[in-house]
Amino acid sequence: MFSNSITCNLPFSCMTVARDSGSEELLPGKGSLEPVLLNVYDMYKINEYTSNIGLGVFHSGVEVYNTEYAYGGHQYPFTGIFEINPRDEKELGDQFKFRQTIHIGYTDFTEEDVKRIVNELGKEFRGDRYHLMNNNCNHFSGAFTKILCGQDIPPWVNRLAYFSSWVPFLERCLPKEWLTPMALQHSLSHIQDSVSEPSTPY
Template identity: 65%
Template sequence: MKRCDACRIRTERRVSESRPRDTGDRDPLIDSPIVSQEEPYDNRNLSCGICSMFPSCMSLLSRRPEQAAPRPGQAAVVLNVYDMYWTNWYTAGAGVGVFHSGVQVHGAEWAYGGHPYAFTGVFEIAPRDERELGDQFRFRQSVHIGYTDFSEEEVRRLVAELGKQFRGDRYHLMNNNCNHFTSAFCQALCSRDIPAWVNRLAYVSSCVPFLQRCLPKEWLTPAALQHSLAAHSRSSSPQTPTTPQ
């Protein structure tokens, strides 16, 4: 994928400054027990894709921070990871996990789900509130991704722009799932990617092509997104005219 000059220069600078170190990109299903605290995560080996995917975001992307340490006014970007239903507790030993993730920034958590309509599938919940997602989800852990200069208003503008790509009717387990959204969102916010193990759902679905048709609706459309769809349906439906007395 062709990169813009800014992305090319940033990548060259990072290569020259980088040193071998442990990035912390470990699968908690295999290497560590379940934790609930935020864990640092750093991945500097990023490929550019934001410029071509979301060209109208470029005025905002130019404000992304380059430093690893926070500056005054920056907001933390945290990835919240959830187990989907109870299967992970039984399949962890085999290294197979199915996860949902959301990005927490400025006191809100943003995630993506599927539905049959041609508008955004991105929705907002209270951070780490598994009850808003539904009974099939269990909070697993938080991963600290980085910091962003984006204001709360700019974050919402970016979410609206991402919603054009991550529409409900474009949800796909292999190519466009909730973890693809959080990856794109984190890269746009702070030039950092999510840990690779989080998107194992894409790998599992590639091995079992008919998996999406077998999953319950609640996995593809979490409860919070279903509530958003219900509200959208009520607001878009024509009002019944009042009969004159």
């Protein structure tokens, strides 16, 4: 869940769109609001087996300003948040299959604000703090959308977290690449390469 220790040094300016029966959608003018979308992916290799018992295993990312932000696990004490092109399942890896996009709300944070929020969230959603039950990709998505537009993600997207509390060994059974998607592995490789390169003297 989203830690109360995370603070955002930005004015809280998130909005949702209300709809009255018989009235038009209320949208403040001139494109001032940016849609906040949740992209959901099937981890279809296991869903073939678990769908019979009503349990879907899903990965999610939040799309805003034409960038999708998601979270995965790794062994290092820095952010596990990474970016991909929206709905690009190939960037995530072979075991991910795009399922659907859910419109969560609207935000009037600027693109620069969003990047600052992501950096701040990275302090909580570190790679080495990934946990299938209480700090997974869907927990990140929910924390992020709450900040952006005051709305959580649908509960069914994170049902595995509740189920895993009854099956504590489940996380150990999942392949490592499910916890560290391919796009995040690429990000880690770039970070490690930049750290290993000798600094150029001035």
